[in-house]
Amino acid sequence: MIKRLIVALSLFFSFVSVAQENTASPYSFYGLGEQKFKGTAENRAMGGISTIPDSIHVNIQNPAFYPHLKLTTLSTGATYANYRFKTNDDKEKARRTTLDYLAVGIPMGKFGAGFGLMPYTAVGYKINNIIAPTENNGFPDQIYRYSGTGGLNKAFLGLGYEFAKGFTIGAEFGYYFGKIETMTTLTTSINENNQPTEYGTRELIDSKATGPGMNVGLAYVSKIGKKLSFAASAMYTAQSRISLNNDGQLATIKILSNNQTIVVDEQELGLDDTQVNLPSKISFGASLGQARKWFVGAEVTLLQNNDGGNRGSIVDNVGYKDGVRYAIGGYFIPKYMSFSDYWKKVTYRAGLKYEETGLVINNKSINDATMTLGVGLPLGGTFSNINLGFEYGKKGTRDAGLVEENYFNFTLGLSFNDRWFQKRKYD
Structure with a gap:
């Protein structure tokens, strides 16, 4: 277990040290980027719900579920994402492969x-905008190109405690860190093929982000009769204040025939350091089922948006409102203790999610609808398992000149279990 932890930590830090593009969504242009799912592959395959108790999978969404663990658990996951973008005039595709999380859960009696460590927001957009002469007082086409990479990572430490039979409480302390790099270029066309002029203007801005965070959770698990179990949970994430250390350069660039650029002249931009807010949120969930057989649950999350985490850029057609997410999901195991049929021991998962993100562009709300499926494959002779998942979803709209984003995500999660801190009975 220790060797697995060291290898996983080395792998994750190598990914975080290089700014991986965790998204290709054009909607990551806004604020501090696209919010990433804060949970494991197992939860993600059930619509993202966190209110199902589990003794062998670590729940990193709600720290109140840490006391339910029976074995020390190392969990890590990755995603292969396929995007298809549509506007009323064009279509594009993109792919991304990212590492999603590394987490360790440790049971300690009633505690x-x-x-762990995970990406929290992601920036990864490339947008072209051409302003035609009819919109530009008869001048040549103005060609704007926007691109951005980076995002926030989150290191976290949580503790849960069973303070009464069936009742657990937990708190998690996090630290956000990361860098967001954005580039904007402006050129004008000189012919009908939109070939750029020889010179253009480029703006580069680097924002280094740091700040603390905290959330608290409460959970209740109880038996109903001899077989059924009921679980309920609530979690509150406080608003976080993120400090941005901003640097920028403005340059005149020369554009070569192969579209490469050469800096002709460059000057530093005197940018002030800024602070932005990550919005607070609160979630409520409940589930019903039979342990190691089946469970189904539902969850509602309310997001309080104020400025959407803006980095200070002024965009006239963008606003924010409070968001909400609805999720339902569960699992089914045909025969947990089957010795003759492996597929009867497999955990089958499914879920649905619908989210009003709170982002409003051109008076259109940006919503996200997702269907999820997954399987948990047990590894022979252990409680460890491999978790595979699939997501299909649609985000945004083609109305009002916006982009409809369709995505197909394949997730892989590894969950390794072991016993720590136990005294040997025999030497």
Whole structure:
């Protein structure tokens, strides 16, 4: 287990140290980027719900579930994402492969603890905007190109405690860090093929982000009769204040025939350091089922948007409102203790999610609808398992000149279990 932890930590830090593009969504242009799912592949395959108790999978969404762990658990996951973008005039495709999380959960009697690292927001857009002469007082086409990479990562440490039979409470302390790099170029066309002029203007802005975060959770698990179990949970994430250390350069660039650019002249931009808010949110969930057989649950999350985490850029056609997410999902295991049929021991998962993100562009709300499926494949002779998942979803709209984003995500999660801190009975 220790060797697995060291290897996983080395792998994750190598990914984080290089700014991986965790998204290709054009909607990551706004604020601090696209919010990433804060959970494991197992939860993600059930619509993202966190209110199902589990003794062998770490729940990194709600720290109140840490005391339910029975084995020390190392969990890591990755996603292969396919995007298809549509406007009323064009279509594009993109792919991304990213590491999603690394987490360790440790049971300690009535206590449980967890710690880990994950991407929290992601920026990864490339947008072209051509302003035609009819919109530009008869001048040549103005060609704007926007691109951005980076995002926030989150290191976290959580602790949960069972303070009464069936009742657990937990708190998680996090630290956000990362860098967002954006580039804007402006050129004008000189012919009908939109070939750019020889010279253009380029603006580069680097924002280094740091800040603390915290959330608290409450959970209740109880038996109903001899077979059924009921679980309910609530979680509150406080608003986080993120500090941005901003640097920028403005340059005159020369554009070569192969579209490469050469800096002709460059000057530093005197940018002030700024602070932005990550919005607060609160979620409520409940589930019903039979342990190691089936469970189904539902969850509602309310997001309080104020400025949407803006980095200070002024965009006239963008606003924010409070968001909400609805999720339902569950799992089914045909025969947990089957010795003759492996597929009867497999965990089958499914879920649905619908989210009003709170982002409003051109008076159109940006919503996200997702269907999820997954399987948990047990590894022989252990409680460890491989978790595979699939997501299909649609985000945004083609109305009002916007982009409809269709995505197909394949997720892989590894969950390794072991016993720590137990005294040997025999030497």
